[in-house]
Amino acid sequence: xxxxxxxxxxxxxxxxxxxxxxxxxxxxxxxxxxxxxxxxxxxxxxxxxxxxxxxxxxxxxxxxxxxxxxxxxxxxxxxxxxxxxxxxxxxxxxxxxxxxxxxxxxxxxxxxxxxxxxxxxxxxxxxxxxxxxxxxxxxxxxxxxxxxxxxxxxxxxxxxxxxxxxxxxxxxxxxxxxxxxxxxxxxxxxxxxxxxxxxxxxxxxxxxxxxxxxxxxxxxxx
Numbered sequence: 001x002x003x004x005x006x007x008x009x010x011x012x013x014x015x016x017x018x019x020x021x022x023x024x025x026x027x028x029x030x031x032x033x034x035x036x037x038x039x040x041x042x043x044x045x046x047x048x049x050x051x052x053x054x055x056x057x058x059x060x061x062x063x064x065x066x067x068x069x070x071x072x073x074x075x076x077x078x079x080x081x082x083x084x085x086x087x088x089x090x091x092x093x094x095x096x097x098x099x100x101x102x103x104x105x106x107x108x109x110x111x112x113x114x115x116x117x118x119x120x121x122x123x124x125x126x127x128x129x130x131x132x133x134x135x136x137x138x139x140x141x142x143x144x145x146x147x148x149x150x151x152x153x154x155x156x157x158x159x160x161x162x163x164x165x166x167x168x169x170x171x172x173x174x175x176x177x178x179x180x181x182x183x184x185x186x187x188x189x190x191x192x193x194x195x196x197x198x199x200x201x202x203x204x205x206x207x208x209x210x211x212x213x214x215x216x217x218x219x220x221x222x
Contacts, residue, residue, distance in 0.1 A: 069220065069221050070220050071084050071219040072218070073216045073218040074218065075215075076101045076203075076212040076213075076214065076216055077212060077213060077214060078211065079212055080210060080211055080212070081208075082204070082212070082217050083201070084200065084201050085200040087221055088221070089198075091198065091221045092163070092222065094219055094220070094221045095159065095221070096111055096158075096162070096174075096201070096218075097159055097217065097219070098145075098156055098157060098159075098215065098217050099157055099217075100215035100216070101156050101157075101217060102155045102156065102212070102215060103150075103152070103210040103211060103212055104152060104210055104211040105152050105209075105210045105211075106210075107205025107206050107208070108137065108145065108146045108205060108206045109156070109158065109176070109203065109204075110125075110139065110141065110142025110143055110203075110206055111142055111145075111160055112141070112142045112202040113143070113192055113198055113200070113201055113202075114198070114199065114202065115168070115196030115198055115200075118202045119192065119195075120142075121141060123140050123143060124191050124192075125139055125142065125143050125144040125188065125191070126144065126189065127144045127146050127147035127186045127187065127188030127189075128186065128187060128188070129146070130186075131182055131184045135148035135186075136148075137149075141206055142190075142206065143188075143190035143192065144190055144206075145160060145174050145176045146184065146186045147187075147188065148184070148186070149206075150178070154178050154181035154182055154184065155179045155180040155181060156215075157177060157179055158174060158175065158176035159176075160172055160173070161173055161174075162201070164198075168197065170191065170192055170194070170198065171190070172189060172190045173188070174187070174188045203217050
């Protein structure tokens with residue numbers, strides 16, 4: 001039996017199908033109908049087999065189609081927390097992005113996850129870095145960005161990735177650096193096991209009372 005090969009721009013390699021669809025031969029009125037081989041098709045990352053339902057090529061990036069979904073950027077210029085909700089149950093990775101973000105006091109930025117409601121305890125997270133010396137900080141109230149409380153008005157850019165470990169367990173890693181004010185550069189990690197399927201994430205501070213004063217925050221999920 002021949003091997004059918006289907007390729008599509010954007011895939012890393014041609015998709016090889018070792019079992020092409022083979023129609024069943026038939027006999028009608030004494031006439032023998034020869035079997036035919038029908039090739040599957042692929043379009044926009046969706047693989048379609050003849051006479052079957054379609055199967056999605058989940059996780060692939062094909063041309064301009066992407067499996068990464070962007071949230072809506074939120075201005076971090078007021079309030080003590082910013083929530084992103086309705087995260088789909090199939091999500092396995094979330095990227096949090098902070099651009100030019102500052103607060104009214106010296107609370108450390110954290111991410112809190114949730115399943116139905118935001119989980120505010122039970123985290124194991126710590127950060128380390130440089131701010132005029134060696135510093136370190138740990139917390140149980142969220143996934144931490146920084147390794148030391150900032151001065152009021154210090155502005156930050158940051159990226160945190162939060163990955164599924166399975167069984168509602170999540171682990172994070174982050175890099176954050178100041179753009180104005182004191183010289184801050186930090187790396188951090190953290191983990192939490194939720195009581196259900198993740199559907200939301202909150203960006204706030206360890207104190208929970210510091211008000212955002214500048215910048216914007218967004219997430220990507222996949």
